[in-house]
Amino acid sequence: MRSARARLSEQERLASRAHDRAAAAENHLARLVEALDFLPVGIVVSDDRGHELARNRRASSAVGDIQSDVLIARALEDLLMEGRTGTRHERTLELYGPPARSVRISVEPLPSGGAVAVVEDASLRRQLDAVRRDFVANVNHELRTPVGALGVLADALAGERDIEVVHRLAARVSSEAERARGLIEEILEFSSIEANRTAPHQPVGVAAVLEAAVERTLALSERRGVPVRVVEPPDASVTGNRAQLISAVANLLDNAIKYSETGATVEVGVTANGASVDITVRDRGIGIPARDLDRIFERFYRVDRAPIVRHVASNHGGEVLVESREGEGSAFTLRLPRTP
Structure with a gap:
């Protein structure tokens, strides 16, 4: 009888300890999710079976309409399942809205099993990349004009003896040099803004x-x-x-x-x-x-x-x-x- 009571007491003690550990783990997870809410990207954590354990507020608000919700949820589920293989996976979704957006989802496997997914809106990055490409292409086109003109004017000046023509050509040289200087200043200013875009x-x-x-x-x-x-x-x-x-x-x-x-x-x-x-x-x-x-x-x-x-x-x-x-x-x- 006493032995049965002892066993029962031991079981109750073990159950109480397990309950306390589960409560502590749940509290720890809640605090972790609360901390993740301050991150500027969406975070979703899954277990080793691909089941979602937690997500932060940004991940919940990453969708903008029902169609986006379905597409993002499906991609998340697929990538989290693939994350169980122990390799990194990434996918970019083009959501046509309105408004049109690019959402990038990347999944990293966790050492203890499971995976963590990062969901971020890549629209601004895409837009900035397009701006940069346009700018570089335009500068390449525009800078050729004054540089080419300077070469032609220099050749003309080299063999010219008429003082009036020299003055006229010199004024053209000055104008084209000023134009080239303005373009170079613009390139430097653009580069400075680009370098400090995350300031x-x-x-x-x-x-x-x-x-x-x-x-x-x-x-x-x-x-x-x-x-x-x-x-x-x-x-x-x-x-x-x-x-x-x-x-x-x-x-x-x-x-x-x-x-x-x-x-x-x-x-x-x-x-x-x-x-x-x-x-x-x-x-x-x-x-x-x-x-x-x-x-x-x-x-x-x-x-x-x-x-x-x-x-x-x-x-x-x-x-x-x-x-x-x-x-x-x-x-x-x-x-x-x-x-x-």
Whole structure:
């Protein structure tokens, strides 16, 4: 009788210990999932049978509609099962939305069995890669023109004795050299923005950005006789990289000043619309033909620094909008998410 009671007591003790361990493991898992909620990517953990154990908040919100939900869930299930083989697997899903997105899922096997999946939205990375490819292709095309012209002009100068022709050719050399210098500066600025695209973002006052951008273009404004008027901006801020934002606005002002007639005024203003902030640079210059508006960011065209502005917008989850009428002027708007 006593032996039976002892065995029962031992079983109860073991059961209590198992219960405590299970509760501790469950609590540990809950704390782990809570910590994973702070990661900027989706995380899904499975056991050695491919069954899901946990997922963080970002993984749960990775879907945008029923169709996306089904596609992502199916891909996750397949990859987690494949992860049991002990090798890494990866797949990119093209979701046509709207909005269209690219979702990348990569699965790594765990030493103790099971696997962990990382789900991330690759849309922005794809967009930035496309911007970079377009920019490099355009620079390659545009830089050949002044460099080739410099070679031709140098050859012409070498055998020319007419002083008037020499002066005219020298002025052409200076112009083409200035054009090449501008392109090189643009390449360097673009590279700097690209290198710092993951720099920490923090709240930035829009009024301070406008002030700094206007100051940067002051010399060009005075030289061209095109004053810049700042429309009193609202008390708004965006979350981003201050240097990049100043660069984007300064480049918009630079173009507006260059393509305005002497005596014309360039305006820059800010509009806060709910969750976004619009920074608009408006000129009354020569404008852009309607047929060219759709490709304005794909080729250098006249808007020499448009790729830089678009790249900054992409870095901040924003966009660049343009309105223009030939002979009447243009308005470029940098739309950015507003700081909550």
